Amino acid sequence: xxxxxxxxxxxxxxGGSLRLSCAASGSIGVIKSRRWYRQTPGKQRELVAQIARGxxxxxxxxxxxxxxxxTDNAMNTVYLQMNNLKPEDTAVYYCAATAIIGYNGLxxxxxxxxxxxxxxxxxx
Numbered sequence: 001x002x003x004x005x006x007x008x009x010x011x012x013x014x015g016g017s018l019r020l021s022c023a024a025s026g027s028i029g030v031i032k033s034r035r036w037y038r039q040t041p042g043k044q045r046e047l048v049a050q051i052a053r054g055x056x057x058x059x060x061x062x063x064x065x066x067x068x069x070x071t072d073n074a075m076n077t078v079y080l081q082m083n084n085l086k087p088e089d090t091a092v093y094y095c096a097a098t099a100i101i102g103y104n105g106l107x108x109x110x111x112x113x114x115x116x117x118x119x120x121x122x123x124x
Contacts, residue, residue: 002026002113006095009118012085016122020080022095022115029099029111034071034078038091038120045094049080062088085122092117 008020020036033052039045049069050058057069068081078095095115100108 002028004095004097004113004115006093006115006118009093009120011121011123013124014085014087014122016085017081017083018085018120020082020093020095020118020120022078024076024097024113028076028097028113029101031075031097031099032110033098034069034075035096035098036069036078036080037094037096038089039094039117040091048093051075051078082120085120087122090120090122092119 003025004022006020006022008018010018012018031053033050035050036048037045038048046060048060048063049067051069051071053075059067066082066084069078071078082089094117097113098110099113101111102109
């Protein structure tokens with residue numbers, strides 16, 4: 001059974017830093033991309049950062065220049081380095097993975113996996 005487990009959340013003062021980690025376990029297949037999302041009460045989950053196999057990255061405008069996403073070589077573990085944190089970064093952060101789990105002829109079949117989230121609170 002595939003599991004994604006986040007860690008590293010907590011309480012930090014404005015201007016501080018945190019590093020989130022998300023480790024994948026189980027027979028996950030060939031991972032194509034890893035992502036971090038965040039969600040606050042009453043709002044939709046939003047994409048924070050994405051990294052694809054090959055290293056290309058995408059960031060939400062609100063975190064560009066402050067957050068950095070990276071992975072290990074196999075993309076089994078993804079990190080989110082968060083610097084210069086602001087109160088508006090307070091949210092539950094979820095990691096996700098998209099993996100190829102098989103082929104239908106020549107077409108890959110993908111599966112999306114999600115972690116259960118870790119709370120980040122930015123407050124003085």
